[in-house]
Amino acid sequence: xxxxxxxxPYRGPTGGRGxxxxxxxxxxECLEAVEKDHAxxxxxxxxxxxTVHRFVKLFRNGDQITGDALGEKLAPDDELEVLAxxxxx
Amino acid sequence: xxxxxxxxxxxxxxxxxxxxxxxxxxxxxLLGGRALSAKILLAECDPTCDxxxxxxxxxxxxxxxxxxxxxxxxxxxxxxxxxxxxxxKEANSxxxxxxxxxxxxxxxxxxxxxxxxxNARYALEVTADEVKVVAADAHKGKWNYALCMDLHGQYPKxxxxxxxxxxxxxxxxGASVATTDQDNRYPARHAARGGLGAVMGAKGxxxxxxxxxxxxxxQPADRxxxxxxxxxxxxxxxxxxxxxxxGTSSVVPVANMLHTFPYKNRVEGQSPDAQTLxxxxxxxxxxxxxxxxxxxxxxxxxxxxxxxxxxxxxxKTSALEFETLTLLGANCAVASWEDVADMDRLCDDxxxxxxxxxxxxxxxxxxxxxxxxxxxxxxxxxxxxPDGTDRGTxxxxxxxxxxxxxxxxxxxxxxxxxxxAWDPRPLKATGVTYCTSxxxxxxxxxxxxxxxxxxEQFAWESQKVQLVNAVCDSSGFCQFLQPxxxxxxxxxxxxxxxxxxxxxxxxQGWECLExxxxxxxRAGFGQDDDVLADCMGQDPINGQVFDVPADVIAAAKQRxxxxxxxxxxxxxx
Numbered sequence: 244x245x246x247x248x249x250x251x252p253y254r255g256p257t258g259g260r261g262x263x264x265x266x267x268x269x270x271x272e273c274l275e276a277v278e279k280d281h282a283x284x285x286x287x288x289x290x291x292x293x294t295v296h297r298f299v300k301l302f303r304n305g306d307q308i309t310g311d312a313l314g315e316k317l318a319p320d321d322e323l324e325v326l327a328x329x330x331x332x
Numbered sequence: 333x334x335x336x337x338x339x340x341x342x343x344x345x346x347x348x349x350x351x352x353x354x355x356x357x358x359x360x361x362l363l364g365g366r367a368l369s370a371k372i373l374l375a376e377c378d379p380t381c382d383x384x385x386x387x388x389x390x391x392x393x394x395x396x397x398x399x400x401x402x403x404x405x406x407x408x409x410x411x412x413x414x415x416x417x418x419x420x421k422e423a424n425s426x427x428x429x430x431x432x433x434x435x436x437x438x439x440x441x442x443x444x445x446x447x448x449x450x451n452a453r454y455a456l457e458v459t460a461d462e463v464k465v466v467a468a469d470a471h472k473g474k475w476n477y478a479l480c481m482d483l484h485g486q487y488p489k490x491x492x493x494x495x496x497x498x499x500x501x502x503x504x505x506g507a508s509v510a511t512t513d514q515d516n517r518y519p520a521r522h523a524a525r526g527g528l529g530a531v532m533g534a535k536g537x538x539x540x541x542x543x544x545x546x547x548x549x550x551q552p553a554d555r556x557x558x559x560x561x562x563x564x565x566x567x568x569x570x571x572x573x574x575x576x577x578x579g580t581s582s583v584v585p586v587a588n589m590l591h592t593f594p595y596k597n598r599v600e601g602q603s604p605d606a607q608t609l610x611x612x613x614x615x616x617x618x619x620x621x622x623x624x625x626x627x628x629x630x631x632x633x634x635x636x637x638x639x640x641x642x643x644x645x646x647x648k649t650s651a652l653e654f655e656t657l658t659l660l661g662a663n664c665a666v667a668s669w670e671d672v673a674d675m676d677r678l679c680d681d682x683x684x685x686x687x688x689x690x691x692x693x694x695x696x697x698x699x700x701x702x703x704x705x706x707x708x709x710x711x712x713x714x715x716x717x718p719d720g721t722d723r724g725t726x727x728x729x730x731x732x733x734x735x736x737x738x739x740x741x742x743x744x745x746x747x748x749x750x751x752x753a754w755d756p757r758p759l760k761a762t763g764v765t766y767c768t769s770x771x772x773x774x775x776x777x778x779x780x781x782x783x784x785x786x787x788e789q790f791a792w793e794s795q796k797v798q799l800v801n802a803v804c805d806s807s808g809f810c811q812f813l814q815p816x817x818x819x820x821x822x823x824x825x826x827x828x829x830x831x832x833x834x835x836x837x838x839x840q841g842w843e844c845l846e847x848x849x850x851x852x853x854r855a856g857f858g859q860d861d862d863v864l865a866d867c868m869g870q871d872p873i874n875g876q877v878f879d880v881p882a883d884v885i886a887a888a889k890q891r892x893x894x895x896x897x898x899x900x901x902x903x904x905x
Binding site for chain 2: 251252255257258287297298300307
């Protein structure tokens with residue numbers, strides 16, 4: 244099962260969990276699988292128009308996913324990492 | 333393989349207007365920035381002194397790595413006893429002076445005393461050949477931008493400046509110390525928090541000029557190893573996601589989502605104006621108005637600073653940061669980033685901390701003495717601060733002073749310093765930092781953005797990030813480069829040609845915090861002061877108040893055994 248790596252800023256809905264293994268064949272399916280058990284998680288990643296928020300970056304096995312990120316296929320042993328831009332200023 | 337040798341420090345006596353260059357102790361070679369400032373203040377400054385009197389000590393200390401070829405490493409710490417908190421303070425800034433002082437081999441400038449004539453103004457001139465105090469009465473009362481314009485005509489183009497605006501000259505507790513940016517032109521970088529501009533002003537020191545001339549970068553002991561580190565570190569950063577490449581202002585939507593984009597004096601955690609305050613609007617403006625992302629100091633690879641132009645395409649300000657958009661924007665119910673840009677320019681010009689000023693104006697509005705969202709009224713108010721009006725003086729002295737001025741009880745602060753954007757109610761571990769940091773409510777002391785963090789981890793997470801940030805702010809590296817303790821000790825090791833152990837770097841961070849806590853204890857602070865203002869425990873946002881028990885807060889000040897992640901976690905501020 245793919246593993247979703249949740250960055251600290253987005254661990255409110257996951258109750259502090261940083262890694263969650265899920266059933267899913269695409270990026271979106273995996274994110275929706277996290278949402279199923281952790282309501283509020285998906286809205287942090289995906290905007291209401293169905294696109295990835297511009298301040299979120301997604302990585303598959305360390306490589307950034309660009310373009311139509313949500314439709315990307317994931318293999319069972321893939322890691323999907325979510326990164327969020329955070330800075331004080 | 334000894335690394336940089338022959339370093340000096342500058343001791344300035346403002347009572348007699350003299351400056352002396354003395355040897356920098358070799359045993360301090362790994363002390364810089366914040367840690368060096370703390371060491372000097374604990375040894376040479378009476379913690380019970382009047383922060384605006386002759387016995388306070390103003391410290392200007394670049395980081396250990398500053399002046400070398402290491403990327404994004406030229407930051408400078410300004411230190412002293414804070415007129416805002418009454419405790420020790422270190423405020424950190426980018427810009428060029430840190431790089432320039434270190435290229436000349438000056439590890440620190442220590443300013444003591446006070447002129448007998450409070451109306452006299454002086455400057456410190458630092459070059460490779462000479463260090464001297466000169467009269468600067470002609471610059472008295474000048475706003476920072478006008479001052480720097482005049483100084484550029486007076487000194488070589490290679491010179492950079494550390495300046496005190498009119499707010500500092502008026503000794504206001506929200507006054508900042510400005511530094512000029514990469515082009516040595518604009519006083520747009522600020523050691524902003526804690527009112528250290530007032531300490532500089534109280535010493536009659538209007539500016540410091542540092543001309544490196546043709547001085548070259550500092551040479552490390554292990555040139556090959558240091559060069560490899562620089563190369564690898566830079567490549568890794570540039571190959572990575574570069575999360576700050578559109579500036580900190582782009583954080584607005586994330587912060588709003590996490591209920592840490594405070595609205596109307598923090599009665600709510602989200603602003604209805606997040607879209608119009610989002611830094612993305614600033615980046616979009618580059619196409620039609622000009623402006624760009626740039627580096628505030630030479631050698632910076634992060635380039636998080638936005639140069640903001642007005643509608644006519646003329647330079648207005650830089651950098652317009654997330655914290656400024658929050659405190660002068662959302663927290664005062666101002667909807668337009670352009671209005672906040674105007675106020676950012678005004679604060680930089682007058683020499684004020686945008687966080688403290690925005691927080692103070694929000695208190696004024698909450699007290700009913702100004703309409704929410706009255707951006708034009710805010711601009712007039714900031715502009716009247718140099719005139720010394722009662723209302724302007726209250727705002728210039730910060731949130732707590734404005735609470736007293738208005739009789740308003742709701743002032744979000746810790747140890748007298750207003751709370752920055754990152755809110756301690758959804759981010760309770762950050763609240764532990766605000767309570768326990770020697771700096772008061774300062775996110776750069778240890779920011780933890782993890783709303784899901786279990787309470788049993790609050791104390792360690794806060795202590796860990798406070799340690800890492802203390803070392804980072806001592807190194808000269810920018811927190812936005814996000815170095816780890818392992819990164820910093822590797823650079824230190826190559827700089828001086830010796831192994832710096834994990835234990836040694838952990839000790840250095842802890843010693844810095846201990847020095848600062850010791851200063852505050854001698855100044856009269858106790859455990860009862862390690863709290864937030866009552867309103868943070870009473871008024872919820874998104875259903876949460878700050879309710880961390882006192883024993884958990886106290887635990888953050890008890891040294892814990894290092895865990896592996898202490899050395900690999902990134903600096904975060």
